[in-house]
Amino acid sequence: MKSYKVFLWTTLLLSGIILIMNLNNSNNTIDISIHDTYIIIAKFQVWLGLTLFLAGLTFVYYILNKFNRAPIAFLIILHYLMTVAPIVIIPICINQEQRTLNRYTPTSFYAELNNGLVLTKIILALILIFFVGQLLFIINIAISKKRMPIN
Numbered sequence: 001m002k003s004y005k006v007f008l009w010t011t012l013l014l015s016g017i018i019l020i021m022n023l024n025n026s027n028n029t030i031d032i033s034i035h036d037t038y039i040i041i042a043k044f045q046v047w048l049g050l051t052l053f054l055a056g057l058t059f060v061y062y063i064l065n066k067f068n069r070a071p072i073a074f075l076i077i078l079h080y081l082m083t084v085a086p087i088v089i090i091p092i093c094i095n096q097e098q099r100t101l102n103r104y105t106p107t108s109f110y111a112e113l114n115n116g117l118v119l120t121k122i123i124l125a126l127i128l129i130f131f132v133g134q135l136l137f138i139i140n141i142a143i144s145k146k147r148m149p150i151n
Helices: 003-023 043-066 073-102 109-142
Strands: 029-034 037-042
Touching: 003 043, 003 073, 037 043, 043 073, 043 109, 073 109
Parallel strands: none
Antiparallel strands: 029 037
């Protein structure tokens, strides 16, 4: 199967799931606190941006296919896994973290806070994996070679 078709079906699947998840939750936000700055982002906007990003990757792979460029298959698979896995796992971690922080009781506060910090570290590691995957994508495009015509 061509690489752009894999990204196309993934994009369609993720955008459908995101749309269904956000239809009934109008107050579905991500709260980020960095030092003295408090940021609130709608989850729908974040995940919609990520599906648009996947659509852009689909377009780039489609253009490479049309110009007979052959990226390395192993790097395509690695790029796919390092891009899609964090997009799927991060919402699960964020939902778990918000559920953990919503169950605040004075006796279990420190245990819950420690659990939240572990989830934050997991999310940061997944974001790092995502960005390394995008670097692999750029490297793969740079070293892709012209395909030989089929006689």
